Amino acid sequence: MTDSAPSAVDEWSIRRIVRTMIPLLAALSVLQLVSGTVLETYEAVLLRHPALLVLVPVQIGTAGNLAAITCSRLTTQLYLGTYELSPSNPALRANAGAVFGLAATVFGAVGIAAWGIGLALGGSLALGRVLLISLVSGLCLAVLVVVASVAAVEVSYRVGLNPDDTTIPVVTNLCDIAGVLILFAVVSVVV
């Protein structure tokens, strides 16, 4: 390490960033194996229906996106003093409203696209089914994104950790895992 003279609490020292994040990332990647195990369990179904395989990264990515936007905004609002844990807090309501609007738009489009790509790659799932799977799991995910982001920012702030370092890894990982779990809960009902 080149960082030889750190000040008392240096938020930008390599050692501090690595020490804060490695245990967190390691723990979270072990948790991710839960959704990995679910994927492995459904390997045969996924290889048979390419449309569902297309949905996996989109589902995970979009959940992570929405979570990252929400967390990043809440953290900034926390520092600026406009955030407050209350259902009537305008900043909180605006964030939640936007997440639901975005989820409905995105997962509708995703359903149609995944159906088309799946068809091109030799799949046979009907449009209605792919769309239903995408929208139902997407909206469940939106609820989770909002609840988890608010909880993570609150906890991180109260425990005294910098929410910029902790909330995004925690919430995006949680939403990834839940995204796969929700997706396959819906798949096992619909397919």
Place this chain on the structure above:
Amino acid sequence: MPGHDSARDIYRQAVPVITVSLIAGLFAGTILASDAMRANIAEVPGLLLLLPAFLATRGGVYGSLGARLSTGLHQGIIEPRFRLDRRITNAVVASFLNGMTVSVFIAVVTYATLVLFGDGGSLFQLVGVMVVAGFLSAVLMITVLIAVIFLGYRRGLDPDNVIGPVVTTLGDVFGVFFLLVGVAAVGAVS
């Protein structure tokens, strides 16, 4: 004003980036569902098992690099210039170390899980794939992230609204693609 946007404002600002990342996600999905990747999934034990952890780590490592740079810019303690600065260099080196360490860790834990459930698999193959994929994504993510954040910030874009989509988009498309490269590279060596 970051503190006073209505839901409609946030929606409008986020839709373009989310759409871009959606299209990229569909690309990632298409690579994942392609014949080549489906053959890999069927042949390499553990590939599907490590996929979510691998993709998520990209988000965790480089998302927090982005958030850190963004906060630094907002606080005025770093400047959006492409030159050697102790804070920026540290943040970059730390995220590279984090990315590589966790990639290898994931390979080992995946192998352990496979052994535990008696599914077989090769430690050399898994570690090799993750080192190749982890390294390629670190180089790409760090370069693009810094470029996007600095250039965006100079043009008045709030990095907080952009980091997430940029990170997940690139992370997923190139993550899946680099996995494919990793499998090919390890296959060529062994």
